[in-house]
Amino acid sequence: MKEYARCLLAIVAAAFLGSANAQEMEKMWGDQVVKLRAENADRGQLFDEGNYAMFIHWGLYSLLGNEVDGKTYYGIGEWIMNPRMAGIPIDDYKQLAGKFNPTQFDAKEIARIAKDAGMKYIVITAKHHDGFAMYESKANDFNIVDATPWKKDPMKELAAACREAGLGFGFYYSHNQDWTFPGGGNGPTEDENGDPATFDDYFEKKCLPQVNEITTEYGPIELVWFDTPGKMPKHYVEQLVDLVHKNQPRALVSGRAGHDLGDYQTLGDMEVPRHNIEGMWESVDTTNDSWAYAWYDEYWKSPKEILHRLIACVGRGGTYMLNIGPQGDGAVPARATKTLTDAGDWIYRYPQVVYNTDASPWQHALPWGDVTRKDNTLFLCVFDWPTSGKLHLPNLKTSIKSAQLLGSDQPESLKWSREVDWTVINVPPSAPEKLVSVIQIELESEPEVDPVWAIDPEHATEVLAEFAEVDNAEKSPKRWMEKFGEWKGIVHAHGFEKGGAASWDVDVHKPGEYNVALTYSGTGRLVWEVSVDGGEKIQNQQNSSHNYQSFPIGWIHFPEPGRYKVSVRCVDGDIKSSSLKAIEFEPIE
Incomplete structure (x- = not known):
């Protein structure tokens, strides 16, 4: 720098x-x-x-x-x-x-x-x-x-x-x-x-x-x-x-x-x-x-x-x-x-x-937006403002010196609290910016973050197959054109064999019910199973699409805060055609 x-x-x-x-x-x-x-x-x-x-x-x-x-x-x-x-x-x-x-x-x-x-x-x-x-x-x-x-x-x-x-x-x-x-x-x-x-x-x-x-x-x-x-x-x-x-x-x-x-x-x-x-x-x-x-x-x-x-x-x-x-x-x-x-x-x-900044220590986007960093300062770029008045920041291990909401002549000092491995920042009920609101966090030292995916208690959390571990399945990039030269691309989990799965470790802050949806493509009607190690298993049949639509699978329950392993399997239908882009968790209010 x-x-x-x-x-x-x-x-x-x-x-x-x-x-x-x-x-x-x-x-x-x-x-x-x-x-x-x-x-x-x-x-x-x-x-x-x-x-x-x-x-x-x-x-x-x-x-x-x-x-x-x-x-x-x-x-x-x-x-x-x-x-x-x-x-x-x-x-x-x-x-x-x-x-x-x-x-x-x-x-x-x-x-x-x-x-x-x-x-x-x-x-x-x-x-x-x-x-x-x-x-x-x-x-x-x-x-x-x-x-x-x-x-x-x-x-x-x-x-x-x-x-x-x-x-x-x-x-x-x-x-x-x-x-x-x-x-x-x-x-x-x-x-x-x-x-x-x-x-x-x-x-x-x-x-x-x-x-x-x-x-x-x-x-x-x-x-x-x-x-x-x-x-x-x-x-x-x-x-x-x-x-x-x-x-x-x-x-x-x-x-x-x-x-x-x-x-x-x-x-x-x-x-x-x-x-x-x-x-x-x-x-x-x-x-x-x-x-x-x-x-x-x-x-x-x-x-x-x-x-x-x-x-x-x-x-x-x-x-x-x-x-x-x-x-x-x-x-x-x-x-x-x-x-x-x-x-x-x-x-x-x-x-x-934007200028002269470093990458986010989370190493990926967060459900409400994204983060850039300059030395010991984090800039939380909030695209989807939490109406609850609480912004959840997962797995930040470094102590915070100050938090300020930018966007006015006098930046507003914000209060925060520590709830196990989550930092909860108290914010106004409405966003100060029409496009992207910015919260500036000053840390005591360089940021230390566990980049594991975390399920936000307010916003829908999409976790990409790109971040999954696969077993008896493949994971690879895929690119295609919608029109000539109009490129689209993902990393997908595919080639599921019998018992094959894509799995993620996810952190849950708020226990309770979450609606689970899968974004995938394939041929005909496919049956997908979503399971939590040591917990529930849900299964449903949905039609496929060629362009990665999102389909609901069902509700799943996380009984307490903590880290869970969630796995997805394609268990029936034209399994060879199945291509998984993402899993999404949406809290049920």
């Missing part, structure tokens, strides 16, 4: 947290909040401590918006040319450049949106898989300056706007795939003369020179985000990584460079982890369902959902990079702007929750 990031937070936060808007906060605290203006940051600091960034997918494909010849293609727009989408021939696709005239592009406006959203740097597509360069490239004339009527280099403008705003700047570059250049990955196999083209041709004539361009002609950059390395041989990736580090010693290289040569780990698209991950890593996500602009896609993440996913990533120890897809004319969709800046207003009120 760097010393300068602690400056003023402990003293000033309490006095100003509730009353300042984003502009006032910037004026009052300036760089001293986290000292994360790009020009002052060390190598990787914006990534490691900023924890929040903007991704931008914008290119020739944005002009189509997923509609070709009057037909809409549903899925991620930057793949529209590909045979798995519209299958546009190369010559036809290249002709689109003559219609690309993004007169509504405003680099300063995009930088303002990112800054008001609380983001610390911007990464934008310099060249996606379609091979079209969104900057002036001397290596290849299929670029926005040479091939369009607009004749401008938006990357020059955006790099300058980011520097002016104190934001970092970086490039996405598809280093393996190039669908329009001979020899590029999944591209033409012959050149314009009909001669065979190799990957060497693409790499030497286009890829390497363009990566040299984006790392030498746009000033200091924070990051080069390579993507989809596929089976690209290691020596090519080594050359690119060495070139980036030579030209931009401060820049990081994304984990998708390939062959473990990146500077950090990149998770799967739209993947927000459920357990803490060691080291430097990022999650990449998008404000709606498509990365590039799609005319029909109005399924925007709300400000609360953005904060939920951001805090989940920070609470697991990582960075969250959230994408926007400008339209073909360069304008950012208004709803994307609003949801980002509304979430940003909250971040400007609670910067200490």
Whole structure:
């Protein structure tokens, strides 16, 4: 934890947290909040401590918006040319450049949106898989300056706007795939003369020179985000990584460079982890369902959902990079702007929750929200406020010095009590924040927590199969697409043999009745059994679903406070098809 990031937070936060808007906060605290203006940051600091960034997918494909010849293609727009989408021939696709005239592009406006959203740097597509360069490239004339009527280099403008705003700047570059250049990955196999083209041709004539361009002609950059390395041989990736580090010693290289040569780990698209991950890593996500602009896609993440996913990533120890897809004319969709800046207003009120923080000592989310940590300070981010006036914090073994409810000019001191292995914090009956309320806990020493799952006495508690021990069953990741490129993923328990089970140790604070539900998929009607070691066993038949619905199994009784082992088995039906995502316990009032 760097010393300068602690400056003023402990003293000033309490006095100003509730009353300042984003502009006032910037004026009052300036760089001293986290000292994360790009020009002052060390190598990787914006990534490691900023924890929040903007991704931008914008290119020739944005002009189509997923509609070709009057037909809409549903899925991620930057793949529209590909045979798995519209299958546009190369010559036809290249002709689109003559219609690309993004007169509504405003680099300063995009930088303002990112800054008001609380983001610390911007990464934008310099060249996606379609091979079209969104900057002036001397290596290849299929670029926005040479091939369009607009004749401008938006990357020059955006790099300058980011520097002016104190934001970092970086490039996405598809280093393996190039669908329009001979020899590029999944591209033409012959050149314009009909001669065979190799990957060497693409790499030497286009890829390497363009990566040299984006790392030498746009000033200091924070990051080069390579993507989809596929089976690209290691020596090519080594050359690119060495070139980036030579030209931009401060820049990081994304984990998708390939062959473990990146500077950090990149998770799967739209993947927000459920357990803490060691080291430097990022999650990449998008404000709606498509990365590039799609005319029909109005399924925007709300400000609360953005904060939920951001805090989940920070609470697991990582960075969250959230994408926007400008339209073909360069304008950012208004709803994307609003949801980002509304979430940003909250971040400007609670910067200490997001920036330069460590992972939650619980190692997973809690039923009412999540936790981030800075040294001996915990920030309890309460998404679901307890109406009982009591917030339950399980298995915190470290003594508490103070507890404060943030969100007003004068933070409210809270009382707490110790009830066996649970800390119970007395809170007001209503939440002070519409989006996420924050309780700041000061500890006597470093937090010591038993991360076992605990059943909250007020909120429904979902315990994922990811955290189960399995016996005569399997546990593995599973990813699928709802639409093309719209990834979903879980870790599921499956392959149940006779007597096979998924089991969890859970702590119970309040004895009594709990309704148990299972989230699963499978074929036909399945019979599931839920049992407590030394206690009750319940069993029920429910229909299956393909997309992991939650089905009730029945009530189960925990006779006294303490730790229990709960097991789930699929005991009848098409057991081989059964796939368990989670078990949920809801207290019966």
